Amino acid sequence: xxxxxxxxxxxxxxxxxxxxxxxxxxxxxxxxxxxxxxxxxxxxxxxxxxxxxxxxxxxxxxxxxxxxxxxxxxxxxxxxxxxxxxxxxxxxxxxxxxxxxxxxxxxxxxxxxxxxxxxxxxxxxxxxxxxxxxxxxxxxxxxxxxxxxxxxxxxxxxxxxxxxxxxxxxxxxxxxxxxxxxxxxxxxxxxxxxxxxxxxxxxxxxxxxxxxxxxxxxxxxxxxxxxxxxxxxxxxxxxxxxxxxxxxxxxxxxxxxxxxxxxxxxxxxxxxxxxxxxxxxxxxxxxxxxxxxxxxxxxxxxxxxxxxxxxxxxxxxxxxxxxxxxxxxxxxxxxxxxxxxxxxxxxxxxxxxxxxxxxxxxxxxxxxxxxxxxxxxxxxxxxxxxxxxxxxxxxxxxxxxxxxxxxxxxxxxxxxxxxxxxxxxxxxxxxxxxxxxxxxxxxxxxxxxxxxxxxxxxxxxxxxxxxxxxxxxxxxxxxxxxxxxxxxxxxx
Numbered sequence: 001x002x003x004x005x006x007x008x009x010x011x012x013x014x015x016x017x018x019x020x021x022x023x024x025x026x027x028x029x030x031x032x033x034x035x036x037x038x039x040x041x042x043x044x045x046x047x048x049x050x051x052x053x054x055x056x057x058x059x060x061x062x063x064x065x066x067x068x069x070x071x072x073x074x075x076x077x078x079x080x081x082x083x084x085x086x087x088x089x090x091x092x093x094x095x096x097x098x099x100x101x102x103x104x105x106x107x108x109x110x111x112x113x114x115x116x117x118x119x120x121x122x123x124x125x126x127x128x129x130x131x132x133x134x135x136x137x138x139x140x141x142x143x144x145x146x147x148x149x150x151x152x153x154x155x156x157x158x159x160x161x162x163x164x165x166x167x168x169x170x171x172x173x174x175x176x177x178x179x180x181x182x183x184x185x186x187x188x189x190x191x192x193x194x195x196x197x198x199x200x201x202x203x204x205x206x207x208x209x210x211x212x213x214x215x216x217x218x219x220x221x222x223x224x225x226x227x228x229x230x231x232x233x234x235x236x237x238x239x240x241x242x243x244x245x246x247x248x249x250x251x252x253x254x255x256x257x258x259x260x261x262x263x264x265x266x267x268x269x270x271x272x273x274x275x276x277x278x279x280x281x282x283x284x285x286x287x288x289x290x291x292x293x294x295x296x297x298x299x300x301x302x303x304x305x306x307x308x309x310x311x312x313x314x315x316x317x318x319x320x321x322x323x324x325x326x327x328x329x330x331x332x333x334x335x336x337x338x339x340x341x342x343x344x345x346x347x348x349x350x351x352x353x354x355x356x357x358x359x360x361x362x363x364x365x366x367x368x369x370x371x372x373x374x375x376x377x378x379x380x381x382x383x384x385x386x387x388x389x390x391x392x393x394x395x396x397x398x399x400x401x402x403x404x405x406x407x408x409x410x411x412x413x414x415x416x417x418x419x420x421x422x423x424x425x426x427x428x429x430x431x432x433x434x435x436x437x438x439x440x441x442x443x444x445x446x447x448x449x450x451x452x453x454x455x456x457x458x459x460x461x462x463x464x465x466x467x468x469x470x471x472x473x474x475x476x477x478x479x480x481x482x483x484x485x486x487x488x489x490x491x492x
């Protein structure tokens with residue numbers, strides 16, 4: 001009898017414990033699923049991890065699929081925090097342009113000890129430092145033509161390096177990356193590197209490793225940094241690369257400072273030194289400058305070089321478009337130097353470049369924004385401090401904006417009379433107060449370098465490879481870059 005009573009007691013105890021456990025799990029799940037009142041709808045995912053396990057290697061495409069269920073203004077649980085993802089052009093424009101003051105902040109992630117310009121929060125310091133950058137990138141503060149002259153000066157070195165491949169299959173990545181890096185180096189320091197300079201090879205490696213992580217891994221890494229750094233060495237390696245890059249930039253800065261002439265400003269560093277001497281803003285110190293320059297090189301070099309490589313890959317896949325563009329360039333330019341003033345006379349070339357920027361979106365989700373105030377968007381409440389993600393890829397592949405967006409079709413950007421018409425829906429540099437600081441020099445480099453390459457070479461596939469390089473798939477990192485491929489540059 002005592003045995004039966006004990007067994008019944010244990011059974012009841014287990015049943016009650018199981019019931020309490022289920023109630024506790026349900027309470028935890030309900031707590032986890034709670035969002036701010038009137039917050040945009042969207043998936044919450046798993047406790048602790050949120051939607052991170054479901055994003056896949058192309059989060060921008062996953063967000064675009066979820067948009068069909070939850071709408072273009074979507075709230076998603078990223079680890080422990082609620083993010084907002086904007087997936088259509090109208091709401092991106094409404095947020096970043098009409099409500100730019102509310103959506104121009106930057107989340108800190110684990111960059112609290114790092115300054116720079118890319119993740120500097122919106123406010124007085126950011127506005128001052130961006131103004132200085134805009135002054136330089138609009139012409140080095142020395143006249144409107146100086147920036148373009150830097151781009152033009154690098155062209156002969158680029159052509160010579162490609163010609164040196166002697167019509168054999170080669171990977172053009174290092175050459176175009178060096179050309180872009182040198183142009184930025186001229187803007188920043190007033191000096192360039194030889195293509196064989198080992199210092200460039202080292203800096204290029206340090207730059208490129210910033211974008212090898214996939215977005216889900218990067219977000220997980222940032223979220224669980226305290227745990228992962230004891231398990232994985234990848235974060236430590238990434239941090240060392242960043243520190244080495246900044247050490248190299250500091251070394252170049254100190255060399256540059258010793259040769260500065262107060263009468264002639266050579267670039268961004270000289271402009272900084274002039275500001276520092278004036279005492280206008282004490283927060284813009286040498287440490288901040290090195291982080292700033294690092295951001296300029298990181299964000300400017302790999303992205304622009306990647307766009308050039310996508311353009312060359314499109315030429316390989318569409319030889320008819322390559323022939324059409326080359327005929328236009330030769331007919332209009334002849335032996336004249338390439339200038340931005342001639343861009344209006346090259347409508348098909350302009351349309352080709354515009355379509356490359358749409359078709360292969362280099363920065364699919366851009367840099368994340370943060371709300372600086374409580375704000376209403378599309379009738380939804382978004383609290384102050386919310387991270388906001390901009391799905392640029394979703395806009396560029398919206399069938400409501402572009403007929404058959406998966407097709408590469410430069411003609412979509414031409415009017416009936418053959419003139420180029422820039423689409424407001426192609427926004428590779430984003431929009432609003434936080435749009436890309438270097439968009440002007442990036443556009444110049446993409447146009448000038450591509451035109452110079454086109455009128456000097458015919459680009460052909462690698463004859464030793466029966467298949468064309470893959471144009472549909474790229475790197476699965478934060479940037480969408482072409483995978484390594486070889487081509488033949490046949491001199492004309």
